[in-house]
Amino acid sequence: MPSLHLHDLTKRFTRHTALHGLSLTVQNGEIFTLLGPSGCGKSTTLWSIAGLHRPDSGSIAFGDRVVFDHGRVDVEPEHRNCGVVFQSYAIWPHMSVAANVGYPLKLRRTAKVEGSRFEPAPQHTIKLEGGRLSGYEAVSFTGIRDPCITAHIDRWARLLRTILTERVEQTLGLGDDDYGLDIRLYGHNAILEHIDPDTTPPREVGVMLLVNAPTQAAATAIAKVANPLMLHLPLPEMQYLPSFAFPTSPAETERGPAYEFVLNHTVDADSPTSMFRIRHTHEDTRA
Incomplete structure (x- = not known):
């Protein structure tokens, strides 16, 4: 390396x-x-x-x-x-740890993983997780089937982000540090993103725009600014104005408060149940 x-x-x-x-x-x-x-x-x-x-x-x-x-x-x-091991190791939850690690190598036909076994740890641990309010969300969804755009859908998504950021600053006075945008391309790579092995152009794509802002009003306003772009945004080389399909009217939906993961720690414990309050009761099940 x-x-x-x-x-x-x-x-x-x-x-x-x-x-x-x-x-x-x-x-x-x-x-x-x-x-x-x-x-x-x-x-x-x-x-x-x-x-x-x-x-x-x-x-x-x-x-x-x-x-x-x-x-x-x-x-x-x-x-x-290069590779990375995620905090939650199971990219494929139905596989074992070894199978998760070995699957990419198997696809590349460079290694074979076998003979793994479970080894109990000498110390019991409890995982602590926590979250906090990250803002308020609004979501819009549109369907695209225009072959000129689906063939270059990643470039179209970058164009959408660029123009939307400019219009939000012009109309609402918000900089890109004041809110968050997530553009997910369902039918293309919304689930696996860059690790999706299928690189062929999709026939149709569902575009989900997820907006996160400090207030619900701001998130909804940003989604409303995006609506005309998600209905008719062409690529620069296109000589016509495409039309996409909103499944709902109004196009944006308020999702309310959102939370982000901020705590991930492990604590040594005397037993798997020592940190939990457990109450035992007896019920007579006889008729």
């Missing part, structure tokens, strides 16, 4: 900046640890290296090979030749 170089990486989510100008170098063969509290950017850094997050600025290189340079280079995850 060549050396890893991160330069000036920044990644923002809604109103939270996970990475702010991060720069570091990990030499070939070096064991490097990212240590910090929940929400400090550890997972975001790993996902950015693997290509599962697209940073808002900065660059990533493996040795002399640049795999990400904002606005210029963005190598797909499957072509970066």
Whole structure:
């Protein structure tokens, strides 16, 4: 594995900046640890290296090979030749740990994983999780079947984000740090995103726009600004105005408060039940 170089990486989510100008170098063969509290950017850094997050600025290189340079280079995850183990290991929940790890290698026909076994840990642990209010959401959905757009749906989605961001600033006076946008392309890669093995153009795509803002009124207003674009946005080379399909009227739906995951810790316990209040009762089931 060549050396890893991160330069000036920044990644923002809604109103939270996970990475702010991060720069570091990990030499070939070096064991490097990212240590910090929940929400400090550890997972975001790993996902950015693997290509599962697209940073808002900065660059990533493996040795002399640049795999990400904002606005210029963005190598797909499957072509970066690196891996990441998720906090919840089971990308495929029906598989064992070993099968989850071995499946990508099996697809590449580079390794075979077998003979795994369960080993009980010497210490019982309890996992603690928690969340907090991240804002309020509104969602819009439209269907696209125009072949000129479905053939370039990723480019169309980037265009939608760019123009919508500009119009929100012009009409509502909100900068892109004041809210969050998530554009999901169902029928294309909404579930697996960049790791989807099928790269053929889809015949039709359901576009879901998810807006997160500090208030419900702001989230709904941003979704309303997006409505004309989600109904008629053409690519620059198109000589006609396409029409898409809203399934509902009005197109936007208010989803109310949303919460984000902010706590993930494990605590040593004397037994699997020692941290839980348990009350035993006896019921006479005889008629």
